[in-house]
Amino acid sequence: xxxxxxxxxxxxxxxxxxxxxxxxxxxxxxxxxxxxxxxxxxxxxxxxxxxxxxxxxxxxxxxxxxxxxxxxxxxxxxxxxxxxxxxxxxxxxxxxxxxxxxxxxxxxxxxxxxxxxxxxxxxxxxxxxxxxxxxxxxxxxxxxxxxxxxxxxxxxxxxxxxxxxxxxxxxxxxxxxxxxxxxxxxxxxxxxxxxxxxxxxxxxxxxxxxxxxxxxxxxxxxxxxxxxxxxxxxxxxxxxxxxxxxxxxxxxxxxxxxxxxxxxxxxxxxxxxxxxxxxxxxxxxxxxxxxxxxxxxxxxxxxxxxxxxxxxxxxxxxxxxxxxxxxxxxxxxxxxxxxxxxxxxxxxxxxxxxxxxxxxxxxxxxxxxxxxxxxxxxxxxxxxxxxxxxxxxxxxxxxxxxxxxxxxxxxxxxxxxxxxxxxxxxxxxxxxxxxxxxxxxxxxxxxxxxxxxxxxxxxxxxxxxxxxxxxxxxxxxxxxxxxxxxxxxxxxxxxxxxxxxxxxxxxxxxxxxxxxxxxxxxxxxxxxxxxxxxxxxxxxxxxxxxxxxxxxxxxxxxxxxxxxxxxxxxxxxxxxxxxxxxxxxxxxxxxxxxxxxxxxxx
Ligand code: ADP
Numbered sequence: 001x002x003x004x005x006x007x008x009x010x011x012x013x014x015x016x017x018x019x020x021x022x023x024x025x026x027x028x029x030x031x032x033x034x035x036x037x038x039x040x041x042x043x044x045x046x047x048x049x050x051x052x053x054x055x056x057x058x059x060x061x062x063x064x065x066x067x068x069x070x071x072x073x074x075x076x077x078x079x080x081x082x083x084x085x086x087x088x089x090x091x092x093x094x095x096x097x098x099x100x101x102x103x104x105x106x107x108x109x110x111x112x113x114x115x116x117x118x119x120x121x122x123x124x125x126x127x128x129x130x131x132x133x134x135x136x137x138x139x140x141x142x143x144x145x146x147x148x149x150x151x152x153x154x155x156x157x158x159x160x161x162x163x164x165x166x167x168x169x170x171x172x173x174x175x176x177x178x179x180x181x182x183x184x185x186x187x188x189x190x191x192x193x194x195x196x197x198x199x200x201x202x203x204x205x206x207x208x209x210x211x212x213x214x215x216x217x218x219x220x221x222x223x224x225x226x227x228x229x230x231x232x233x234x235x236x237x238x239x240x241x242x243x244x245x246x247x248x249x250x251x252x253x254x255x256x257x258x259x260x261x262x263x264x265x266x267x268x269x270x271x272x273x274x275x276x277x278x279x280x281x282x283x284x285x286x287x288x289x290x291x292x293x294x295x296x297x298x299x300x301x302x303x304x305x306x307x308x309x310x311x312x313x314x315x316x317x318x319x320x321x322x323x324x325x326x327x328x329x330x331x332x333x334x335x336x337x338x339x340x341x342x343x344x345x346x347x348x349x350x351x352x353x354x355x356x357x358x359x360x361x362x363x364x365x366x367x368x369x370x371x372x373x374x375x376x377x378x379x380x381x382x383x384x385x386x387x388x389x390x391x392x393x394x395x396x397x398x399x400x401x402x403x404x405x406x407x408x409x410x411x412x413x414x415x416x417x418x419x420x421x422x423x424x425x426x427x428x429x430x431x432x433x434x435x436x437x438x439x440x441x442x443x444x445x446x447x448x449x450x451x452x453x454x455x456x457x458x459x460x461x462x463x464x465x466x467x468x469x470x471x472x473x474x475x476x477x478x479x480x481x482x483x484x485x486x487x488x489x490x491x492x493x494x495x496x497x498x499x500x501x502x503x504x505x506x507x508x509x510x511x512x513x514x515x516x517x518x519x520x521x522x523x524x525x526x527x528x529x530x531x532x533x534x535x536x537x538x539x540x541x542x543x544x545x546x547x548x549x550x551x552x553x554x555x556x557x558x559x560x561x562x563x564x565x566x567x568x569x570x571x572x573x574x575x576x577x578x579x580x581x582x583x584x585x586x587x588x589x590x591x592x593x594x595x596x597x598x599x600x601x602x
Contacts, residue, residue, distance in 0.1 A: 025332055
């Protein structure tokens with residue numbers, strides 16, 4: 001069976017994480033409600049009871065007016081007044097409990113969203129995260145999740161309570177007198193038009209605001225993390241200009257949403273007064289004609305007056321709902337991102353997804369970064385198990401790109417890169433790291449204990465294995481830690497200096513125990529202050545494994561078993577150092593020029 005080609009798996013728009021559409025957002029919301037149906041239904045029942053209790057007051061007040069006009073006794077009025085008090089207290093207690101239930105529901109649901117987000121973010125293929133940029137993912141995982149959480153915890157319940165109240169109040173006016181009810185509803189149409197106008201524009205305006213925030217975060221994060229490069233290459237002005245452009249986009253997006261709000265709110269305020277005035281006018285005429293009682297007119301006017309409170313809540317929160325909805329769409333967008341090979345495609349892989357041996361084969365590989373022309377034009381390469389293969393060539397020849405394909409970070413557009421007959425990029429992460437690992441300069445220390453930091457690479461490793469890995473890379477300092485493997489690392493805990501962090505990263509490689517390592521000398525462990533410490537550790541890690549080195553020092557090529565020369569996206573020469581020097585081609589020229597210079601300088 002042929003493995004699925006990478007293009008068969010839907011890719012997100014080049015460079016961007018997708019945003020969930022209306023249907024996906026609705027489905028996701030329904031799914032979250034279904035996960036806590038009991039709590040949701042109880043919340044609705046208490047809301048309905050609270051809203052019903054809220055109707056008692058104006059209705060009884062109308063009855064008091066009618067009783068007084070009809071010359072009724074003080075006793076009756078007292079009883080009705082007591083009823084108003086009981087109604088108000090009941091409404092207060094029921095509403096409090098309804099809100100408490102809603103907040104609990106919101107907190108639990110927010111917890112689920114957070115967990116889902118972390119699971120989905122961790123399942124994203126490295127290439128998707130790299131192309132989207134860490135800024136976008138971070139903004140979604142922080143600002144957007146918090147905003148969506150606010151909706152669930154505060155805005156959502158408040159709006160829900162208010163909506164139920166508003167419905168009950170309108171229903172009560174209709175029950176008192178349908179004509180006054182119609183009059184009130186017609187008076188409210190201004191609110192409907194203003195809100196419709198707003199809603200039509202708000203979703204895209206808030207989405208644009210979110211995108212502008214992400215872009216700004218991206219630019220600022222890139223500038224901060226690449227500060228040294230910015231300084232070295234004197235890119236300061238360009239970075240400042242880029243930041244200013246993104247800030248300008250943020251300001252424009254905020255201006256747009258501010259404009260929408262500044263039209264909405266005044267229109268709403270005017271619209272509130274209209275139904276009350278209309279009911280008083282029409283009610284007055286009808287009362288004069290004797291077709292409605294004064295109590296009914298007063299109760300209807302009070303109801304409509306009361307309506308402004310829940311409507312106000314709804315409309316004030318509409319803005320929050322819009323921005324929360326856009327945030328939720330961005331958070332849910334992760335679900336629409338292909339999660340790559342993890343699990344789903346494994347059964348389709350040759351040999352059930354288990355490589356037959358350690359042989360790495362590159363066959364007819366073409367590759368292009370999204371939106372660019374091909375950078376690899378048909379690369380063939382066979383890596384022998386246990387050998388040291390050096391890849392050399394001018395800058396831009398495609399060496400790093402090839403190393404990403406060999407490490408399974410990207411998949412070829414055409415052709416195959418396989419280990420033991422299985423496409424490398426389709427291996428799930430836990431299998432992949434037992435085959436091939438790309439060694440980079442990244443030596444991140446995760447928040448957690450030393451053990452947590454190590455078991456990332458091998459979940460079931462015993463303490464003895466963890467300590468052996470640390471010893472293998474010469475991390476003797478770990479013996480002196482206050483709580484041994486349980487010592488907390490990172491900010492707030494024990495801080496590791498550069499060389500120690502690198503040794504920790506290398507100990508993870510030892511634990512993952514891949515048969516093949518890819519070493520990009522441009523980025524791997526070349527920090528001169530720590531080189532002395534890590535060189536020995538690196539040598540220990542490389543021992544007994546196949547090593548593919550993207551060589552920037554020709555000495556590495558000289559010491560390798562074979563050398564592959566890359567030029568313009570192709571392997572143009574392949575053989576031992578001696579063979580290539582004898583062949584007198586591009587490598588020989590490179591070697592003679594470097595060797596000559598090397599001799600002169602030493
Ligand atoms: P080398 O490692 O030999 O210097 P690379 O593999 O880094 O070469 O680059 C090969 C070609 O691919 C170059 O033309 C480079 O500009 C392009 N390239 C590298 N990385 C990217 C990227 N992330 N997006 C688009 N083009 C890229």
